[in-house]
Amino acid sequence: MAARPTISDVAEASHVSISTVSLVMNGKGPVAEATRQRVQAAADRLGYAPSRSARGLAARRTGNVGFVLREDHFRQSEPFYTRVFLGAEFEARRRGLYVLLSTVPDPYVPGEHAPRFLTEHSVDGVVVAGGVDGALIEQLRDRAIPHVLADFAWDDAPQVSIDNRGGAFAVAAHVVERGHQRVAFLGADPTHPSPNARRDAFAEAMRDAGRPIPDGLLVTDDGPSDRATGARAGSALLDRDPADRPTAVFCANDALALGLLDAARDRGLRVPEDLAVVGFDDVEGAALAFPPLTTVHVHKERLGEAALGVLAEGVETADASIPDATLIPTQLVVRESS
Structure with a gap:
């Protein structure tokens, strides 16, 4: 048939x-x-x-879309997810939809922490940005609420992702071109897939270039990916014996890189003469850092626009499946820190 x-x-x-x-x-x-x-x-x-079911779903639409962030991501001073949310808001406005923002804690308990728009059934679908407890994704599935993950991955849920691999490979090519022999990686928030993807791709690219990352220089801290973690975990790298200290560090995001710059400054190290530093995300503070930070630019608003758009298309058509994955490109921005 x-x-x-x-x-x-x-x-x-x-x-x-x-x-x-x-x-x-x-x-x-x-x-x-x-x-x-x-x-x-x-x-x-x-x-x-x-289908009749599609028409029925269309008739019952609320015109609202939920947007969920983990609380600590919402509070971070580097406005990465604020930009992602703005992109989603712009796309929703273009489509005549309203976005309802909610934050959730980690760990997440469905019976205690569910956003009101879930308990009140007042949204047609949900964008989940950044890492959240998987219990929230399971709750969305149990309630058959369409959802799309932005900069996050969980099982086979539809996702809009950053090209972490391409960005990490571009950083590797850059530090190799600059002649660095001892290169480190500094990451954090080990449950978030993006820092892990950047770490793995960077390690692979450095091996391919004949410059494998030495033992002890591939670091993923248990703390959040913020400036304080970058300063603390970065200090451990910089306090190694000078012969074992890296001459370049690729940080999983700009917040960590800015903290590493603080630690280098406290130790009287010159950047980039004594230590080259590269970040990822290109937040607003990257260009204003001292020295200005080399980083991988992420089209943050485009990430939010794409996630909202993919979700809205699936909700609007009802019988059309939501694409499994959408990839947002990145580009290396070279500044004075490397």
């Missing part, structure tokens, strides 16, 4: 977006007459008709 045609098939056949097909099928929204006719013709040709 031939597979039932989907809304994605109609979109491809008529060369329009899935959301445009949904508007035509539901008789809503401003769609040019020529486009409407082309979509309808493609649907007729393929034998496509929206």
